[in-house]
Amino acid sequence: MIRFALRAVVSRKLRTTLTAVAIVLGVAMVSGTYVLTDSIDQAFDGIFTSIYRGTDATVTGKTFQSRCSDACVRCRMSRTPSAA
Numbered sequence: 001m002i003r004f005a006l007r008a009v010v011s012r013k014l015r016t017t018l019t020a021v022a023i024v025l026g027v028a029m030v031s032g033t034y035v036l037t038d039s040i041d042q043a044f045d046g047i048f049t050s051i052y053r054g055t056d057a058t059v060t061g062k063t064f065q066s067r068c069s070d071a072c073v074r075c076r077m078s079r080t081p082s083a084a
Contacts, residue, residue, distance in 0.1 A: 009016050052058065
């Protein structure tokens with residue numbers, strides 16, 4: 001069986017070469033995609049880390065649910081001198 005396979009590979013050199021090239025190109029494309037994705041993720045992480053450096057809090061568009069009522073929050077804010 002091995003002899004039959006080797007005879008087929010030797011007799012069809014172009015087909016064997018093109019198949020090997022296709023496999024190498026496919027593996028290279030998948031590997032390149034992983035590298036590119038990781039590079040983009042690291043770049044965005046670095047950008048957002050540098051943007052938010054030195055900030056104590058951020059305000060997002062997500063809804064905020066407090067355990068206190070609005071009156072309780074206003075009362076606390078009125079006692080805080082730096083709150084406007």
